[in-house]
Amino acid sequence: MQTTATATDLVRRDERAIANALKIRYTPFVVGEGEGGRLFDVDGRPYLDFGAAWALAGLGYNNEQVRSAVKAELGRTTFGGLISGINRPAIELAERLIDLVPGDWEKKVWYGLSGSDASEAAMRLLPQATGRNRLVSFIGSWHGTHDGTMGLSAHPSLTGVIAGANVIKAPYPDPYHPPFLGGTENLTDQCLHYLEHYLFRTICEPRDVAAIFVEAVQSDGGDVVPPRISCQSCGLSVIATASCSRSTRSRLGLPARARCLRTNMAPSRPTSSCSANHSAAGCH
C-alpha cells in the first residue's frame, strides 16, 4: 500500500503501525530531512531544531564530514564485529573516548548498539568489578528500554515495568516537581541529605552500592537542570550517562568513574559506548 507521503497521512499510519511503547512525542512532527540546525517536515516546512535529536546531533544534520566518514567506512567493509576480529577504527575511537574520560587510571571501552546497551553494560560490569550489588538511580531518570535499564530508570512512562530489585531510586532535585515540602531553595541539599542520611543509613548501605547512575541534566524526564549538586565521594562509582555527561564533572563536583555515550549515526556500526576503568570494563 503506497499513499502520498503527507504529514497528515503519515501521522495516521504511524498511529496504526508503530508501537506506542516507543513514543514520547511532544508534537506530531513528521521528519523529512535535516540540514545543519534545521529540520524539514515531509511537506517541506522548515523548523529551527532546538531538540538536536535529544542532543545527539551536536554537529547538525547532514554534516558533510560525518557523512563522508560513514560512507568511506561502509565502502571499505560492512563487517565490524569485534567479537571475532580486530578493527582499526574501533581501536582508534576507543583511544579517543578513553582520553575524554577524566582520571589517570587505565580504562577500556565497551561498544554497544544503543544507549540502553551502554547503560546495561555499566550496570552489569560495575557490580562484578566492585563485588557490590546495589545501584542508585534518580526518580525521573531514563537509562534505556532493555529489561535491566527499564528497572534502572524511574521515568513515569516506565513505571508499569516492575524490575530492578537491586536498584534504589532517590529523589532528583527537580524544581518543577519538588519532592519535598517547603519550596525549592534547598532542594539539592534536601535530596542529597535524604540519600546520604536516610537511604544510606536505612535500606541501602553505601558499602553495598556499586554505582550511582545520573543524568547531569535529566533529558527525557523533562530537560530538568538541577539547581546545583555538590556531592562528596563515598567510594561509589558515578556513572554519567548519555549526551549530557560532559557537564557531569562540574555539576557533581567529582569525576565520573565511567561514562556512557550514545549517537544516532548509523545502523550496523557501534552507536554507543561505555568507557570505564580497567577492572570494570575488562571483567568477564
Ligand SMILES: Cc1ncc(COP(=O)(O)O)c(C=O)c1O
Ligand atoms: C540518559 C539516557 N540513557 C539511555 C538512553 C537510551 O538510549 P537508546 O534509546 O539509544 O537505547 C536514553 C534515551 O533517551 C537516555 O536519555
